[in-house]
Amino acid sequence: MMLQQNRITCRVLFLSVSLLFGTGEGLSSSTSSSSFATKPTVRLNENIFDGPLPESVDVLIAGGGLGGLATCIGLRNRGIDAHVIEASPKLLRGSTGTGIMISPNGFSALDSIAACGNVNLSESMRSFGAKIGEQHIRMTDQGTGHVDKEVTFGSYFDKYGMDQYNIGWARAHEVLARAVPPEVVHTDCKLESFESMADETTGKKNSAVKVTLEDGRTIATSLLIGADGFGSKVRQMLAGDRKCKTRFNNQLLWNAILPTDQFPNGPLHKEGGVEFINCGGEGQAVLIFDSGEGQTAWYLTLMEKDAPDIVTKAIADETFGGFGPQRGIKSALKEAFAKWPMALECLEATPEDKIFERRQADRPKLLKWSSRRRKGAGGRVVLMGDAAHPMIPSLGQGTMVTWEDAAELAASLAPLSSSDQPFDSKGVPKTVRGFVKRRAKRCAMVQQASREQRMGKPLPKFFPLKICTMLQRQSRMAIMFGHTSPGAKNPAPSASDQS
Ligand SMILES: Cc1cc2nc3c(=O)[nH]c(=O)nc-3n(C[C@H](O)[C@H](O)[C@H](O)COP(=O)(O)OP(=O)(O)OC[C@H]3O[C@@H](n4cnc5c(N)ncnc54)[C@H](O)[C@@H]3O)c2cc1C
The missing domain is CATH 3.30.9 (D-Amino Acid Oxidase; Chain A, domain 2)
Structure with a gap:
């Protein structure tokens, strides 16, 4: 006994x-x-990210952080004209004092994003990180x-079936920046607002989105992706102040x-x-x-x-x-x-x-990541990354689920692009709905687990409760680490993905 x-x-x-x-x-x-x-620690030349802002693009990503850049790579690898607007005057802002842990689901997402492209993102991360x-x-x-x-x-x-690596946040950001054509990243471009646009020739409503920058410049797009992080302006416009409270x-x-x-x-x-x-x-x-x-x-x-x-x-x-x-x-x-x-x-x-x-801190759970179809930019605005699911960094999963979002977005939007036809803008709202459906509940679970499991939190003292808590955490971990992004190798042959 x-x-x-x-x-x-x-x-x-x-x-x-x-x-x-x-x-x-x-x-x-x-x-x-x-x-x-x-x-080797050769840094990327900062001045290359100053391409002129076009009048319109297929997909516009607000935010050039770990999520925005990954999404841009995934979309461009699939032939979609995606551009990034970044509020900061510099894309690479040096150390944030933070390292990130890349878990197997993160590598699966990176492999999915990099598919159809020339840069092996996982290998680049591994070459700089510590196994x-x-x-x-x-x-x-x-x-x-x-x-x-x-x-x-x-x-x-x-x-x-995959190792975990640790890497500096700034280095991971730079690895992504190297894989994006510099002329599609526009720094010093802070999104101020967006509004729905009607088609100029047919007059059809909600055919595009007009994005206005802080300095008054505008840019039109078929899809605006809000990858503008914890304090997201896009989230505030989509979901209102109640869903933007800092917790x-x-x-x-x-x-x-x-x-x-x-x-x-x-x-x-x-x-x-x-x-x-x-x-x-x-x-x-x-x-x-x-x-x-x-x-x-x-x-x-x-x-x-x-x-x-x-x-x-x-x-x-x-x-x-x-x-x-x-x-x-x-x-x-x-x-x-x-x-x-x-x-x-x-x-x-x-x-x-x-x-x-x-x-x-984090922010309240949000399941509606996209604008409504009839009102609110016709399903042509969607959130991802910290803008959609800002979380406490206790489980080291914030970037991982952000990269999963990027992989899923790229794979979902890929069928709208073809080499001999313009981007199928009409298909955007339906595709966005499917993306949110596949992602929002999983991310809400990771967000909640990160909140509950803060660093150094003691386990319950009552033995049966302790065991239950342990088992719940273990099952959540299998779900987190075991996630497979579209087209990528399953990182967890022994873990079932219950998302
Ligand atoms: C201490 C700490 C440790 C962490 N450790 C880990 C870890 O080990 N593993 C892990 O997976 N995650 C970790 N994370 C979480 C991770 O850093 C975030 O989840 C991740 O950076 C989210 O990426 P993002 O692109 O959504 O947002 P961000 O990286 O925050 O990027 C948002 C970008 O949008 C720009 N922006 C903001 N507003 C606007 C606007 N109006 N217009 C245009 N651009 C705008 C910002 O300047 C920024 O560049 C950690 C976080 C912290 C704080």
Whole structure:
């Protein structure tokens, strides 16, 4: 009986660590530490993205982030004249202090987007990223910082048929930017509004969309894709202010990305390694990982109620957020994480102005991503990515589902394009409806799971409830990682896609 209880407890612990960051399962022995390969870091010339804005295009994508660029690549690979308008004067804005984890569903989406094109996006991401080898999880005591339990597990390959990679956000963005013809990306073009247009010759309503930019310029399109991120203007116009409320989850996040050799006592992780420390309290955690190219990404979380005084004051003053806006945050965090030496080393190694801080937040669930057929631009405006499903970054799935959106949009719209006929603009509203139907519920599930499973959240203490929570998380993970994008290889032969 005792033996059985112990086995169950081990299984529970194992499941809990494997699910903390949407990570896979499979206990493994340690891999040996090796030297870190620093790969070429030649940056793309920024000035190339200044093509003149055309009067009309088949598809216009508002937002040149990870979602907008991926969608543009997928559509252009299928012969559709897609252009991107980006609000920022620069497309590539350098480091955001963030690394992203590319899980098997993300690679499946990238393969689908890249099909029919010349650039192998998955291989490019892999060439810059770090293949996750060993993931090391420590459960520590909140009072002393002592390690109560430790678990190590490894590759996703056995379960999902693909490995997971970590890559810097800015590098992933640049990989996509390299695959887009520069003349189709228009920077310093902020969408201000859109309206429905009638056909000039037939007078038929809702035949196109007129997009007006902040500086008054206009552009006509058969389809406007709102890929304008968390604070989406397109979402606000489509769904109204009620669906654009910011929902904080009361958890704060500090993060940075810096050269691994900048850590005074050497690397804190092995090559391709992930280190996670649950600090034992509600929502306090440390995450450190190899993000490729000799860079280390780190994250610290705290609940707002446990925040140092200078942070509480900054939140009240509405000055909290962004890169290093406050003097003294490093020493305040050192005090809060005094019992966790790895957190202290991260803080020691990082200049204060390289630490990005944010209140974690999402927005209400939205299932109607497109404009209505009769009113509201005739089904010719649709959302994707963070504009459609902004989520808490606890499961590392925001970009993954955004790339799934891009893959699905490209595959759905492909039949409207042919080499000897103009783009079939009439087919857009129906195609958009099908796209939303296939995507919205799945993304709402991932958004909800990301909200429920915040970093460092303890499992229920009541044993049966604990087991149920574990099983629910495991099944959600199989659904997330196991998603196959159109035409791509199934990343998870053993996981059923229940979306
Ligand atoms: C700390 C952190 C860690 C994360 N880690 C991961 C991870 O490990 N894995 C993962 O999958 N995801 C992760 N994510 C989530 C991921 O960053 C987002 O989900 C992803 O960037 C969404 O892409 P997007 O293109 O929809 O939006 P964005 O990348 O935000 O792009 C939106 C673009 O639209 C532009 N724009 C805005 N308004 C306008 C306008 N009016 N007109 C024209 N352009 C406009 C913006 O300038 C921007 O370039 C993380 C997020 C955070 C905050």
